Amino acid sequence: MEYNKIIAVTGLPGLYELLSSKSDGAIVRSLDDKTTRFVSSRIHNFSHLESIEVYTVRDNVNLVDILKAMEISAAKLPDEKDGEALKVYFTKVYPDLDFTRVYSSDLKKMVKWFSVLKANNIEIKLTEPEEEEVEAEVAEDVDGLEDVEGEGREGKAKKSMAEKAEEKTAKKSGEKGAGAGVKAAAKGEVKKPVAGEKEGTAATEKKAAGKKVGADDAKGAAAAKGVAGAKAAAKGEVKGAGAGVKAAAKGEAKEKIDKTEKTKKAATAEADKPKKAAKKK
Secondary structure: OOHHHEEEEOOOOOOEEEEEEEOOEEEEEEOOOOOEEEEEOOOOOEEEHHHOEEOEOOOOEEHHHHHHHHHHOOOOOOOOOOHHHHHHHHHHHOOOEOOOOOOHHHHHHHHHHHHHHHHOOOOOOOOOOOHHHHHHHHHHHHHHHHHHOOHHHHHHHHHHHHHHHHHHHHHHHHHHHHHHHHHHHHHHHHHHHHHHHHHHHHHHHHHHHHHHHHHHHHHHHHHHHHHHHHHHHHHHHHHHHHHHHHHHHHHHHHHHHHHHHHHHHHHHHHHHHHHHHHHHO
């Protein structure tokens, strides 16, 4: 069991080991009776012992400092219920405590928590920083050694850094000039064929336009001829039909005239018959 997992819960006595956290609370195990329970964050607040600080007449100190002082002290733990004994004890163990802001109830909690921690064989210490952070600090210290070793070395380092910077600048300038030359050459090479392509494209477009115009003219002429032929045919048909109708009408009129003349001749002959008979008598 580690010290950084030990918490105090408001409204509940003693200390607890934090087993798991949830959005609405936490699952904890009591260090007194070893029971496990869920504690709602809506009702209770949780405080890691690692995060608790104690008022002193100087700067605030972490609770670990007080508990360690109690651990190395030869003084016997006082009765938790005796406020005066508690004050006398902590005056001996940690005289810098600000007793105007650290109350008897606080002193009582520290004595009780210390007893529970020792009963559960929990080592009282803060969590050590991660190895990555330590390595980063060591690297920073190594980088800073140049400033400590003397002005001569610092001057050389600055000079070498300046030379490197100049080399990098010259290299970049050369690369930039070469890059600009390559780009300009590439642009020139690209522009020539593009101009030729444009001229060829324009000529092709002109030819295509001429062919299109010729085709359109041929189509228009053919269409005009077709229309004219159709009109001529229509006129011929109309004329032929009109001539036929006129000829038929003339034939019918002639037949009527012939019939009339025949009828007149027959009537005249009939009328002449009595006259001829009278003459014979």
